Amino acid sequence: MFALLSLGFTLSLDNFRTSLVLGGLKPTLLRSIKTSAIFGLWDGIAPLVGIIVGHFLSDKISSTADIVAALGLGTYGLFVVVRALLSPEHADPDLRFATRGLPLPLSVDNVAAGTALGIAGFSPWLAPPVFGVITFGMSVAGHQIGRTAAHFIPRIRTDMLTGLAFVAMAVFLVVGINLPGD
Secondary structure, X not given: OHHHHHHHHHHHHHHHHHHHHHHHHOOOHHHHHHHXXXXXXXXXXXXXXXXXXXXXXXXXXXXHHHHHHHHHHHHXXXXXXXXXHHOOOOOOOOOHHHHHHOHHHHHHHHHHHHHHHHHHOOOOOOHHHHHHHHHHHHHHHHHHHHHHHHOOOOOOOHHHHHHXXXXXXXXXXXXXXXXXXX
16 A cells, blocks of 8 residues: 555656646635646546556557656646736636646556556556545645745746746656656
8 A cells, every 4th residue: 555655646746746836827725626636536547547458558658658748738838928928917817728738648657657557456446546636635735835935926927937837847858857756
């Protein structure tokens, strides 16, 4: 069980890091909970898919997970930057685009982990809910920490900073710079 919890925590770090950056958009606590629930749901479903599809997709998924994540993060980051440049309003105040565009790229690595868990004999009834709950908690924490930090940056548009941070995260993934949790 400790191994499963450790893996769940490790796999949730990409959602934590993303939520930390999303906190710069200053979501309300309710919006943070809703967004985190979506992230948790996707991170719970992804290992279930991995357990079901098995070893066949393991090599293909794990080798493309960083590319898919980089594309998702970079696209969302560019969207936020362009929107911040064109409008005085916050770029994605209700995180609608974040909740629709980020869960899939952030969950691809969980499919590969689910595949490995299936091969190791873990139950599809145990790992997915554990991963989903851990991701939910880590995402809420990331949102709140990021939101608190954004309040200490008074003269910079935090949505612009958030978009630039997403683009930087995508570039780091593409060039192979490991971020904490990778």
